[in-house]
Each structure stands twice: as structure tokens, then as C-alpha cells.
Amino acid sequence: MRNFLRKTAAFFCLMCLVSILPLSVRSADFKRETIYQIITDRFYNGNTANDNPSQSSGLFDATQSNWRLYWGGDLQGIQAKMTYLKNMGITAIWISPPIDNLNLSVPFAGQPTAPYHGYQGRDFKRIEEHSGDSTNAWTDFDNMVNSAHANGIKVIVDFAPNHTNQDDAGEFGAFYNNGVYVGNYPSDTTGLFHHNGNIANFDDRYQVQYYSLFNLADLNQENATVDQYLKDSAILLQAHGVDGFRFDAVKHATWGWQYSLANTISTNKDSFMFGEWYQGNTSDPLYRDSYKFANKSGISLLDFPLNQAIRNVFAGSGNFSEIDNVLNTENANFTWKEDLITFIDNHDMKRFLSVNNNNNRLHQAIAFVQTVRGIPCIYYGTEQYLHNDTNGGDDPYNRPAMPGFSTTTTAYGLIKKLSDLRKSNVALAYGTSQQRWMNNDVYIYERKFFNNVVLVAINKSASSTYNISGLNTSLPAGTYSDYLTGTLGGGGLTVNTGTGGNNPAVSFNLNPNTVAVWQYTAPAVTTPQIGSLGPTSAQAGVKVTIGGKNFGTTTGTVKFGTTVATVNSWTNDSIVATVPAITNGNYNVTVTRGTSVSNGINFTALGAKLIPITFTVNNATPTSPGDYIFLTGNTVELSNWNTTWDGAVGPMLTPNYPNWFLNVSVPAGQTIQFKFIKIAANGTVTWENGANHSYTVPTSGVGFVNVNWQY
Numbered sequence: 001m002r003n004f005l006r007k008t009a010a011f012f013c014l015m016c017l018v019s020i021l022p023l024s025v026r027s028a029d030f031k032r033e034t035i036y037q038i039i040t041d042r043f044y045n046g047n048t049a050n051d052n053p054s055q056s057s058g059l060f061d062a063t064q065s066n067w068r069l070y071w072g073g074d075l076q077g078i079q080a081k082m083t084y085l086k087n088m089g090i091t092a093i094w095i096s097p098p099i100d101n102l103n104l105s106v107p108f109a110g111q112p113t114a115p116y117h118g119y120q121g122r123d124f125k126r127i128e129e130h131s132g133d134s135t136n137a138w139t140d141f142d143n144m145v146n147s148a149h150a151n152g153i154k155v156i157v158d159f160a161p162n163h164t165n166q167d168d169a170g171e172f173g174a175f176y177n178n179g180v181y182v183g184n185y186p187s188d189t190t191g192l193f194h195h196n197g198n199i200a201n202f203d204d205r206y207q208v209q210y211y212s213l214f215n216l217a218d219l220n221q222e223n224a225t226v227d228q229y230l231k232d233s234a235i236l237l238q239a240h241g242v243d244g245f246r247f248d249a250v251k252h253a254t255w256g257w258q259y260s261l262a263n264t265i266s267t268n269k270d271s272f273m274f275g276e277w278y279q280g281n282t283s284d285p286l287y288r289d290s291y292k293f294a295n296k297s298g299i300s301l302l303d304f305p306l307n308q309a310i311r312n313v314f315a316g317s318g319n320f321s322e323i324d325n326v327l328n329t330e331n332a333n334f335t336w337k338e339d340l341i342t343f344i345d346n347h348d349m350k351r352f353l354s355v356n357n358n359n360n361r362l363h364q365a366i367a368f369v370q371t372v373r374g375i376p377c378i379y380y381g382t383e384q385y386l387h388n389d390t391n392g393g394d395d396p397y398n399r400p401a402m403p404g405f406s407t408t409t410t411a412y413g414l415i416k417k418l419s420d421l422r423k424s425n426v427a428l429a430y431g432t433s434q435q436r437w438m439n440n441d442v443y444i445y446e447r448k449f450f451n452n453v454v455l456v457a458i459n460k461s462a463s464s465t466y467n468i469s470g471l472n473t474s475l476p477a478g479t480y481s482d483y484l485t486g487t488l489g490g491g492g493l494t495v496n497t498g499t500g501g502n503n504p505a506v507s508f509n510l511n512p513n514t515v516a517v518w519q520y521t522a523p524a525v526t527t528p529q530i531g532s533l534g535p536t537s538a539q540a541g542v543k544v545t546i547g548g549k550n551f552g553t554t555t556g557t558v559k560f561g562t563t564v565a566t567v568n569s570w571t572n573d574s575i576v577a578t579v580p581a582i583t584n585g586n587y588n589v590t591v592t593r594g595t596s597v598s599n600g601i602n603f604t605a606l607g608a609k610l611i612p613i614t615f616t617v618n619n620a621t622p623t624s625p626g627d628y629i630f631l632t633g634n635t636v637e638l639s640n641w642n643t644t645w646d647g648a649v650g651p652m653l654t655p656n657y658p659n660w661f662l663n664v665s666v667p668a669g670q671t672i673q674f675k676f677i678k679i680a681a682n683g684t685v686t687w688e689n690g691a692n693h694s695y696t697v698p699t700s701g702v703g704f705v706n707v708n709w710q711y
């Protein structure tokens, strides 16, 4: 009994902590986090009772030799390793989809495969029995989330709204709503799925969104039942404490619909969202669509172009100009570049060490992703130098079991050290980035947020020492020791006084296989400094998180343009405020402390919560290849009559030329005015004639508009 009381008291203390914490642990500002990606089945077996559950028996391989079966890792296993994660500096975990998956193994790439990875959903409202318990209950999930939060770790779930399970085998795409059968692919009479066959051309906007990905039953999110089901499922995950979402295959689920998904989620509860938009580089034919999506949807992206450059440069023999070029291009295109997720490898590609079994290079790549602009994500096992090179290390050999949980590896300590720096020096979280010195082997770059500076120097050569002269930095004059204390070979730096943020560093030798980190954390000032705002678009009444420094400890004022907002909480580095009733449009948000006003940050005020509407325009003006029809209209959601490629809504899709359609998220209950325009390949804009079209958006559900182009 006494023990019980003690435990209860401890529990209540924990609860009071938890109720105080939300002030400083908002998720909408994720830039100070260090993420760790876990394939739950391959991480740690915390409960052998769920290894071979009856409803899906025979899919477990205790010998861990069949890579296409379950191996025993589960939610209790993640919970058991929370201290290990915390001591590595991990502040957020991204776990594979935890929801109930297909109960059979189905052919994948010609081989029977069990859904140990979680991407073959059958019930988005229950927990997979191999991860939790045989009743598909939430208990283990809740326990894991509570344990994560008690350790200061946020939980991001992988969420795959694009599809259920395979449409041509096993359970034929069947899915359930908390145990109640909804439908399957072959006998779909109500349009729950798209029936267009597999994607053949991954550069075709219509195919990527409306065809199936590898025979995975492709959900039709414009169907009211599917729309509601997916949004309710996401909200249910939030009710179970999740702090964020990694959306699977965002390139393949209807783009416009995902704006309303993100809006539903951020309206319900503070959350951080990022998506998997797979692309090789910034020359990808859909690259432009990817940054438009990231800039407007409220969903950040995994930085695949940078990932490829990182692999070419650190694992391969690419020159640093490759990384520099990607950063320059992306930084010009992505409005919220500090929210992009930077990573070295993941479950869909060879592990870094399978490409190049060189720990020096791995350490350099780790240091790079933790200091370059963006939020770092470390794939599980990287800190243990995990890799299996069978078949070159491709899927599934990139998903081995954790070999152990040593806390003394160099990588483990490095991740911890740089995670700490991200918390203590917000130049890493919020700072601009600038290349300061570069050759084929050397990259020296600076992150800067007001007067906070982090300067990183990398020499990836195994043999060449480079003399670095002519290096300028924003670090104030002085002498700096390596923040990594020589762990990766770095030494000190002396900086002299210069002008205009260009302080000359005394020339020095950068040895082979070196990463040095020099940093300066500015003392407190009285002018507030904003580094982050999230969500970046929302309607009146939604709470937004403003992250930064020097807000002070006394509640001041937050303004959207000139309108004062209600402040919900205020700490020196994080403010929560409520979007006031303001006309839809773009605003500058500022923080006032005493008489000092901060820098401004962009915010888009929506007219109302977003509802996905499918707009069709028939018989649109003749177009030639490269010409597209776009939608534009009188609200910010419809771009306020913008007529540029990056601004107007579109391009629209034309599987039935000359009719065009597009699913677009627009403000609930509002009467909107709109028109269709042609943007020709050469940029010339042609408006349709006549009066504006007008439509009153429903207050819930989905909607359809069908009009003719006005000649």
C-alpha cells in the first residue's frame, strides 16, 4: 500500500509537471528538436507475448533471418529504451505507422512480405497487434507516449492516408473503422478508392495522385466517408498524445486535400507535420510543385534533394559544391526552410555505411545534418554503426535489428552534444545559413540568428590538409575552442575585428577528416527576436506558437498586422497566441516587449477552417503542351487573384482534356468568387471572360463545383 501511495504521488507530481510543461513544449515550433526514426518492429522486443498474435499468426520469425517477417520489436520495446534515447539527446521519435495492418503476408517485389513496416493499414483507429496487444487496444501506445513525454521526448507517428493495403491480394484493400468493416477494393460501389491501375509515369501530376502506388489500394480522399475517416483517425492519434505526423507519400495523396488535413490537425491541437515527397534533386519535374506544397499546405517536407547531395558528397566522392547548390536553390524556394527535415538515410534507401563503410565520413555527415538549416533526423542504429550489406544493403536489409544499445560510441556522444547545442544556441534552430569557404573537400558554413552564431568547418579528405585563409565570419572577435572538444579532430579559431559581419579569422590548417564547430551565444537583450511561427496559416481562433528569444518573462503584446491577439501563454522563448478575427490574407506578426518591437514573421490568416472542394472547368481554352489551367479567386486560399505559377492555385489536372479539375481546400461556409486562367508555357496569362463564378462552400464534409469555361 505504501508503495502504491508513493507511486501514486510520483504519478501526480508527474502530472503537475506535465500540466506546466506545455508552455515550453509546443510542437508547432519543432526547430529545436532532434528526431530519431524508429522502425518499431526492428528496434527492441519489449513484450514477447505479442510476437505471434492469433489473428495474424505465422508472420513472426524468432530467428530474425527472414527479413520479410515480423521480428518482435514493439511499443513496449521503445518504452524500455526511453532513457537510452534521452541520453543521446533525442527529443522526438518518429515511429513507423502504429495502426492495425493487414493480417496476412502478401507478395511484394515478388516475395511474400508481412507488413512489419506498418504501411499496409487495415484499421486506422486501432493499434497493430504485433506492436501492442492482441485486442488491438491503445494501452501500450498510451504508455509509450506517456513515457516519452516524461522523458522530454515528443512522438511523431508515421501516417499513411494515401492507401490501405494491397488491392490485388491478401485482404484486397479492406479497411475498418474501429473494427467496423468499411469496404474493400474489388467490391467498391461507393467510390472509396481510385481504380486507375498503378502509377506508370511518376512525373505526371494526375497519375502520381490518382493512380495506385505499388498496388496499394489508393484511397479517394474526395469521398466524404474517406475524408472523414482519415481526419478522425488523425484526431484520434492526437487524442492519444501524438505531437506530430510524418505523412507517408504526400506526393501521391491528393495535394489540395492534404491542406485541409493539415488544417484539421492544427486546428484540433498543436502539432508539427512533415511529409515524404520523394525526389532526387531540384531538377525533378515536380520540384516546383513540392516547394509550392510545402510553402502553402502547413506540411513541411523531408529534404530529399539535400539527402541525395549528402550521400554523394559524404558517402561518395562528390564535391561540396553539390551540397552548396542544393542549399542555395532550396533556400530561395522554400519559405519555411528551417522546418525541412534533414537526414542521411532512412528505411527506403541503403544505409550510409552500406554505401561507404567509413565511420569518419558518417560522423561528418551526422555533424552536418545536425548543424545545417533544417531539423535533423537520425535513422535508428546510426549511433551503433548498424548496417547489413546483403544485396548492397537495399530494402529490407536497411532495416536490421538493433545490434545493441551502447551509450559509449562516438556517434552516440556526438548526437548528444549537437542536440544540446541546438537547444542552447538557437542559431541552429532559427538561423540563416551562409557558405563562408569551400573547395571540393572543405565546407565552412555559418548559421546566424541575430547575434547568435555557429560556424562549422568540415574537411572530408582522408589525406589533405588545407590552409584556410581569407575566411570571414560573424563570430565576434575573440578566440574560440572547438565545441566538439576535438572529438572529430577540430581545434581552436581566432577571429579579428572586421566590419559588416565580416570578421577575418586568422588563417589555420584544417586537418584531414575534421569537423570543427565554433559558436557564440549572445547575451540577453530587451528587443524580442522571432525565429518561428506555427502553424503558418490558420483561421481565427486557432492557437499559434511563436518561437524565438528575448520575449521576456512578463506578458507583452502579439500583433497580427495592427490587430492585437489574445496571448495564451508567454515565456522568454515561446509564446502561444490566438489568431484574432482578421480579414483573410497575409500578415506580419510581431511581438512587443515594453516598448521594443520584434522583427516580423509571415502569417496567412485563412477565412475559416478548410474544406476540400473538387473544382472542374469544362472545355477550357485551347492549350498547347506546357500550358496549364489554374484557379484564382478572391480569398487568400484562392491566392487573391494571383496569376503566377507559384501563386495561383494549380496547375489543374486534365485526364479528360479539354476538361480540367483540381481538389482545393477553401474556407468553410464562405461564398467565394473565382475564375479560371490559362498560364501559357511562356508565362502569358489568359483569363476566361464573363462574370466571376461564385460558390458557397459547405460548412463540413467535401464538395464539388462543375462549370464551363466562359468564352
Ligand code: NOJ
Pocket: 117, 119, 160, 213, 248, 249, 276, 347, 348
Ligand atoms: C514510403 C514509405 O517510406 C515506404 O517505406 C512505403 O513502402 C511506401 N511509402 C508506401 O507506403
Ligand code: NOJ
Pocket: 641, 675, 687, 690, 691, 692
Ligand atoms: C480580377 C478581378 O478582380 C476579377 O473580378 C476579374 O474577373 C478578373 N480580374 C478578370 O478581369
